[in-house]
Amino acid sequence: MSTGRRFALLIATGRYDNQALRQLRSPVRDAHGLAEVLEDPRIGDFEVGRVVDGRHHEVTRAIERFFLDRRRDDVLLLHLSCHGVKNDNGELHFATTDTDHRLLASTSVPAAFLHTQMRQCRARSIVLLLDCCYSGAFLPGSKGDTVVHLRDELAGHGRAVLTATNRTEYAWEGDRLDELEPQPSRFTGAVIKGLRSGEADRDGDGVIGVHELYDYVYDELQAAQVVQRPQMWAELEHRVVIARSVRGQRQEQEQEKEKGHGQEGEQKRGQGQGHEPVTPVVPVTPPPPVPSPGDGFSELVLIAELLSGLPCMEDVRSRAEFAMVLGEELSRRVDLRGVRLREDVATMARAAVRQKGGVRALLWTVELFEGGGVAAGLERRLGRGGNVVSAPAVPTASAPAVPAVPDPGPAGEADSGPALRSGSPRRSRKVTLFLRLTGELSTLSCMADPQGREQFASLLGEQLDRPVDLRGTRLRDDVVVIVRAALNAPYGDRVLAGVVRLFEGARAAAAVERLLDEPS
The missing domain is CATH 1.10.533 (Death Domain, Fas)
Known part of the structure; x- marks a missing residue:
């Protein structure tokens, strides 16, 4: 987790005075459920503030105060659950309880206002979660296209923007909208589930990064066959951790509990026979099997896991540049969709593994983007010839997942000169x-x-x-x-x-x- 302070602000608006805006039932429940996991010191450890069904001046004041007087290493998370409304010029506004769709400039929260507050904030780890029903296409007299251009309006350096959708379509609130008991929205519900259960910790390293959270939410909504397609834009200086994984904590507690029961049983048996307590012998778990050099799929899995932890893979443009350079070394194009981190990384790993000398070209590209120390650490994980030597073929319940971040090697090696010298073919x-x-x-x-x-x-x-x-x-x-x-x-x-x-x-x-x- 970051050494900086952690703050979250949850804006939930479900009640609207203007009849042109449909009432929403999930935002209030979303705010309560998300606050629980974010405030939990075992999970998010955020200091959380909430504005529920606030008027436009209350919401804008809370947002401005939220971004004021922050330090560079603080982690800020802002969650908005409400209607998003486009004006006649296609500009996005976030609706509040007193929003009049004819007077958006003076009765709502303009996206431009939010962008200004984030740009002026000193914190360089800002996460924006938008669970909004972009209802501009449904308002009388609305004009413009059906896409909400969130990247242009809200993305920027030091920010990650995750949104339930970027089109003017309703964000689903649940399976049956006529139920009296409100359900969490699909998007926020998946966020809460992933954090509360720890399932969003995709690489098993004990923490949940913003990219992992997006991957989890995307997969959850796709599995539920919901029309929504979550979007993400990120330009971050380093990996931003949203929460700790309680799944890993539970496993550790169970192991300690089992170990304690074993020791207690041994001591009782020894004392019952008139002997001194016996020190239990803890069985040594054999190391996971080492995949054979010819196991191409194991190699592919490990390379993808290692690449996923590199800082240069954290946003779409960096991955595209990496793929372009790698493609030049492979003498073939490596085309990325630029939607999901895991998908792009798998494409690059596959391109390298399938071509003779491709893993070596991949390591050279890593050296360009991350330096000799990181490339050398990655090479050690793969083996001199690019074969897996230190990890299980596929992560399982008994074999922990491969750490996503390559070993940088001995202290000071991260800034060392060219790596990959020993046993490397001539460049x-x-x-x-x-x-x-x-x-x-x-x-x-x-x-x-x-x-x-x-x-x-x-x-x-x-x-x-x-x-x-x-x-x-x-x-x-x-x-x-x-x-x-x-x-x-x-x-x-x-x-x-x-x-x-x-x-x-x-x-x-x-x-x-x-x-x-x-x-x-």
């Missing part, structure tokens, strides 16, 4: 140069902040006569984009050295030029 000239330039540029002072990298990329793009678009989220990701753009353009390597000279001086440029002139 191509381009791969070697790519790795060396990425490492060199990552140390430049002009790359230390997103604004500096953006200026560097802008000038480089002008000289290459092609745009060099950066995300500005992670240093390594941005440097990979810069180096790739230079190496894929005619004389781009020399242009790169010239831009380095402008930003860092002759000594830094000379170091880059030496790399360009060195034999591989």
